[in-house]
Amino acid sequence: MRNANQMHRLILVVLLSVAFSCGQKNAPDLVLVNGKVWTGESDSTFVEGVAIKENKIIAVGTTDEILKLADSKTNRLDLNGKLVTAGFNDAHIHFLSGSLGLAEVDLLGTNSPDEVAQRVNQFIEKNPGKEWITGRGWQYTSFENGLPDSKVLSAISNEVAVFIKAYDGHSAWANKKALALASVDRNTKYAGFGEIVKDKKGEPTGTLRESAMGLVSKKIPETTRYEKLNALRKGMTLATSLGITSAQNANGTAEDLYLFKELSNNNELTLRYAAAFSADENTTDEDVALFTHLKDSVGVNNPMLRADAIKFMIDGVIESHTGYMLQPYSDISSTDPLALGQLAVPIEKYQKLVTAFDKNGFRIYTHAIGDRGVRESLNAYENAANVNGKRDARHRVEHIETVSPDDIPRFAQLDVMPSMEPIHADPGTIEVWANAIGEARLPWSFAWAEMLKHKAYLVYSSDWPACIDINPIRGIHVAVTRKTPEGLPEGGWITEQKISIAQALKAYTSAGAYSSFEENLKGQIKPGQLADIIVFSQDLFTIDPMKTYATKVVLTVFDGKVIYNVIE
């Protein structure tokens, strides 16, 4: 016994002398103390302080323990008990289009055709000389039949061309001038994915669905590289103010990657960025080779930039009946050509490409919103594993707005991540969606709790700008309440699927890191991880969940540096 004690004492003396001899050199650059730090390792692991040196977390512990590590040069931040978590990882975002949208018409919060028209007209007035007015954000629920038509939007000026996408980006409305410039009229036929919506007399209403939007959007003048880089800088500033320290793009081209490479080379990135390349039925063997070359050229050693994901779209969206369904939609005739929705890519071609990209080591995201689209995505991943051999692939299905209960256990079985947007289930925008789905399928709408129950690794995101709001807190509010910020509907919307705040935060932090094979680098607050850390205005773990939406990020530490601080 005595020997063991003596031995312990000896070890302690040795450790202390080591600590003293290099204490100065190893002192943290920054310490956050007196906080309520959720480390993310379990639902209820909290510490008081974090020590940061260069861009890494070197210690966590009590305030006393952390302060002992500091020296005269250490920057100390007293958090006054505020909640601290790892930075948000937005795992499905369209960062470039969202950023470009910051300079376009914003229809956030419009609820009627009049409000839409007013907002657009004001923008036209403020931007004289602009030949094309573009924007995004109208809601299907703002219009009587779920879609805008030329009559209700005739209050919008026809002097300039106007082209405005719906909030989800799957439909757009063009005014008469825009249709004329694109030569779309009653005689225009369209056979691709989507539709030129026409009225009873055969005249285009201005609404274009899915790929038919391209008939008009291809006429819009190209944005320059300079404008794009500036937009990305604005987008990053916005993301930082909301605590987003990692973003995984969900579409893209080689050119998009080059923009981020330039920002990375200039040390301008204020978030870690994972690029994805879009693939569809026109993707060729040469494209597969190009994307693979780009992936390998970026590699996995730059914690600021990755390019190892591929994005497919297997179907469309519920609101426009283009989500691919196992059973017919509830609000249209079963003989309607869209009764079961639509595939965005022939299944055989999709399966072949999934297998090719899987073989080349990509992570694959498939947008699948209808329950049949979800099933086909899982089938394709299962098939790829059978053909290429099972590996740790971390493929994902995106959105999963409705899913057959038979398919939910398959996510964990196949190691496929459900990647979902809590904000898409905001009950304030769900009416048209819910009518199309019908009562019987509602229990498996945005089925987050059911996914977790079946051990699936749920990852969250915003889908900005398809959701309009990039703010993770807005989604987390819906995740934990299934209510609008105003508290509607009173009893909540399909509350069986709401999840806990720890589950929601995990889906918005470490799950995103896991998705990109970076769980050892980021996503939690523990020694060795990159110092991407955020502080909140209120304690999400103890407040009334209905107050979640009012929570603000007040401090963002990125790569070890405080880059946003509005703590009062």
Ligand SMILES: [Zn+2]
């Ligand atoms: Zn998306």
